[in-house]
Structures are given as C-alpha cells and as structure tokens.
Amino acid sequence: MYPSTAVFAACKHLKLKVDKQKLLEQSCLKKSAFDTLAAELMKMAEKVAPQTKRIAKKRTHVLMDIMENQIKEAEKKSMKALQATEEESQENPEDYEDWKKRIISEST
Structure with missing residues (x-):
C-alpha cells in the first residue's frame, strides 16, 4: 500500500x-x-526536498563543439593540400608516353 x-x-x-x-x-x-x-x-x-529553479548558466565549450572545430580545421588543411598538389601537377605536366618510357628505363 x-x-x-x-x-x-x-x-x-x-x-x-x-x-x-x-x-x-x-x-x-x-x-x-x-x-x-x-x-x-x-x-x-x-x-x-523542495524543487528549486535551475539557474541557466552560460554554455561552455563541450567536447562535441571542440571536435567540430577540429574537423573543420582538418578539412581546410586537406583542401589546401589538395589544391597544392593540383597546382604542382598542372605546373609539371608529363605526357603518358614520356612517363611510361621513364618508368621502363628505371626498372631495367
């Protein structure tokens, strides 16, 4: 009861x-x-146990916010690296036939 x-x-x-x-x-x-x-x-x-009103505190940085910021920074770095490799490949265009000859000659 x-x-x-x-x-x-x-x-x-x-x-x-x-x-x-x-x-x-x-x-x-x-x-x-x-x-x-x-x-x-x-x-x-x-x-x-009287119920008390909870005081709203300022939102602090939680783990998820920190991780999101790090992911965004990593994406920016990877995009910069990708752009740099694209620029290098555009500066140094090598014909397929030349590349093939160079690789074959290096292997023998």
Whole structure:
C-alpha cells in the first residue's frame, strides 16, 4: 500500500512518467484511497526536498563543439593540400608516353 504510493509520489515530484494503473493494482487500494495517500505523500516530498529553479548558466565549450572545430580545421588543411598538389601537377605536366618510357628505363 505505502510503497507503491510512495513510488508514485516520488515520480510525480521528480516529474518522471510512471504507469499509475500498475501501481494502483499493486497497492490493492481503491483509486480514491490511492489518490489521497499519494497527495499526502507528495506534500511530504515537497517539504523534504523542495524543487528549486535551475539557474541557466552560460554554455561552455563541450567536447562535441571542440571536435567540430577540429574537423573543420582538418578539412581546410586537406583542401589546401589538395589544391597544392593540383597546382604542382598542372605546373609539371608529363605526357603518358614520356612517363611510361621513364618508368621502363628505371626498372631495367
């Protein structure tokens, strides 16, 4: 009787969802008796642990923000490296046939 109503009252105090019907069945009480006992226990819960409003703090950098910044920086670096290799390949165009001859001559 008391444990199930205490669980219900505690869950309501903490703003957690709980199946009232299951607790009512476990307590073997009528609905009106369950409700009155739960109301009294909720009053006691408020006296024992009053709910305080949470003060909003400034958002600090969390791990995900730091990781996103590092990923963006890495992408920028890789794009710069890719552009540099493209510029090098454009500066030094080598014909396929010349390249093929050079590789064959180096291997022998």
